[in-house]
Amino acid sequence: MKPFSYVSAPDVATAVRVIAAEPNAKFLGGGTNLVDLMREDIEQPDTVVDITRLPLTEIEELPGGGVRVGALVRNSHLAADRVIRTRYPLLSQALLAGASAQLRNMATVGGNLLQRTRCPYFYDGAAACNKRVPGSGCDAIGGFNRNHAVLGVSDDCIATHPSDMCVALAALDAIVEVESVRGLRRVPLADFYRLPGGTPHLETALEPDELITAVEVPELTAPSAYRKVRDRASYAFALVSVAAALEVTDGVVTDVRLALGGVAAKPWRARQAEAALLGAPATEESFRRAAEAELEPAVGRPDNTFKIELAQRTIVATLRRLSDRGTT
Known part of the structure; x- marks a missing residue:
């Protein structure tokens, strides 16, 4: 693992200020994906900004019937929440279908949104992967691709997105709230993810200095x-x-x-x-x-x-x- 500096952010303002000043910095929440990627030298940040102390752990009911979920809410907490279980059973079921109980206890909503593909060629440093090394090629296309994508693919990448939670959020028309030194921005989940095209290493519409602070889920009345x-x-x-x-x-x-x-x-x-x-x-x-x-x-x-x-x-x-x- 590459050596890195560590900063523990006491508030959102400090977190986004540090990330804006450090071009090659990453936020650390639950760490269930980022730490693995750092151990494999796929992610090599110069600075890790620990955001676990930030006040982003609430699930709030909204006046219009929806809910606002803080980015640091644990997956296990969200799946068990009474409002989520009764009003959004597809979201609770998706969370419980993902990973193990131990991982759900650590993983956060914001981190789940940003988890990267589990394509084995992405994790294999000896393989060609345009997500990991842009322009190197895609060994999955001519390799073993049983678990790969059939929709939204390109000649540069056929990896799938791994999240269960995000599939439910896509059906729910969720909105992602992100913050930077420039202020707050709301991004519909439909616009949050990019298709690979010729730039599969660019996976979301998130700017490098932006922090996910919450996800807003509109009211759902249908079963x-x-x-x-x-x-x-x-x-x-x-x-x-x-x-x-x-x-x-x-x-x-x-x-x-x-x-x-x-x-x-x-x-x-x-x-x-x-x-x-x-x-x-x-x-x-x-x-x-x-x-x-x-x-x-x-x-x-x-x-x-x-x-x-x-x-x-x-x-x-x-x-x-x-x-x-x-x-x-």
């Missing part, structure tokens, strides 16, 4: 659920996951939210499927056609083409569950 398909039931990243909310009135879809995980370079909002479903009958046939429309542009490779049909089937199964039960 919702999170479904994750993985190789084993514990501590495995998604092959495919679906975050969904579905409101049905007189047999017709009146509100629908869909986001996919495990299949794309970012938490994937399924806009095509949503458009196909809104106003359509809440039937298996409608769900299937919407799923097919969403996955139509998918690009499979020899090891991961199965994800296309698996994603379609998972969308249909999740929507059918919500339609049949009317609750989560």
